[in-house]
Amino acid sequence: MAKKYDTISQKKVFSNPYWEYLLESYxxxxxxxxxxxxxxxxxxxxxxxxxxxNKFVLTKQFRYLNKKFSWExxxxxxxxxTDSLKNARQELQEExxxxxxxxxxxxxxxxxxxxxxxxxxxxLAKNLILSEAMPDNSEEFEIAVFSKQEIELMIRxxxxxxxxxxxxxxxFQFSEFNLEK
Numbered sequence: 001m002a003k004k005y006d007t008i009s010q011k012k013v014f015s016n017p018y019w020e021y022l023l024e025s026y027x028x029x030x031x032x033x034x035x036x037x038x039x040x041x042x043x044x045x046x047x048x049x050x051x052x053x054n055k056f057v058l059t060k061q062f063r064y065l066n067k068k069f070s071w072e073x074x075x076x077x078x079x080x081x082t083d084s085l086k087n088a089r090q091e092l093q094e095e096x097x098x099x100x101x102x103x104x105x106x107x108x109x110x111x112x113x114x115x116x117x118x119x120x121x122x123x124l125a126k127n128l129i130l131s132e133a134m135p136d137n138s139e140e141f142e143i144a145v146f147s148k149q150e151i152e153l154m155i156r157x158x159x160x161x162x163x164x165x166x167x168x169x170x171x172f173q174f175s176e177f178n179l180e181k
Contacts, residue, residue, distance in 0.1 A: 003029045018042065018077035019116075041118040044111075045088040046075035046168045049098055049125045056151060057096050057128070058165075060142040071144075071154060072165045075120070084121040092125055094134050096143050100125040107171040111164050120164060122171050 008025040015021070019041040025033055049057035056073075063070045074095035078087045088103055107122045146154070151169065154160040160169075172178055 005029070008033060013037075017080060019118075039116040039118070041116060042078040042080055043084060044075060044077050044118055044120045044164075045084050045091055045123060046073050046120055046164055047088050047092045047103070047123045047125050048073055048106075048168060048172050049092060049096055049100070049128055051128055051145060055145045055147050057098060057143065057145055058151075058160075059095050060144065061140060063162075070162045070165075071160045072162045073168050075164065075168075078121075085123070088121070088123045088125075093131065094136065095139070095141055097130060097132050097134075098125070098128040099131055100128050102127040104177065106175045106177060109167050109171065111167065120167075122168050124172065124175070124177050 005026045005028065008027060010022055010024045013021045013023055019039045022038055022040055024036045024038070026036055027033055051057065058071050059074055060069055060071050062068070074091050076087070076091045076095075078084055082090075085103060085105075089100070092103075093099055103123045103125050105121060106124050108119050109122070110116070111118055111120055151160065155166065155169070160166065
């Protein structure tokens with residue numbers, strides 16, 4: 001039977017408002033000691049904005065590390081001293097210009113469990129009201145609306161390649177809120 005590893009020590013290497021980079025020493029089941037580098041976060045949110053005609057709002061942004069553009073559902077890291085629902089409302093407004101008073105939590109996942117302890121909270125946003133996008137100074141978005149079939153084609157052709165968007169879409173596909181199951 002698998003056993004938990006015991007933490008021996010922990011050192012914070014770097015931090016910012018969204019995450020900390022930690023180095024821990026821990027004991028393997030055989031008694032030897034190893035080092036584990038990882039990112040600790042406050043968590044994150046991803047939102048699936050669904051329009052009244054059952055289409056979905058995605059954003060396109062440049063992803064610096066991959067040097068290419070990415071179609072994604074809106075989302076972001078949870079800021080300290082806030083909760084996931086409040087953060088989801090804020091990210092939806094900032095990135096798409098939509099507001100919703102009907103955000104439904106449909107799941108959670110860890111985007112990279114060997115590297116981060118992050119838990120991403122997934123929300124479905126209905127009753128969308130268009131206002132104005134308010135991205136922060138490090139963000140620039142193109143906003144578009146797609147049908148379910150268009151999103152599935154974009155996934156098959158690797159036009160949607162963002163792992164968190166793929167995970168969120170999978171959670172939605174298997175949720176009770178997907179009317180086309």
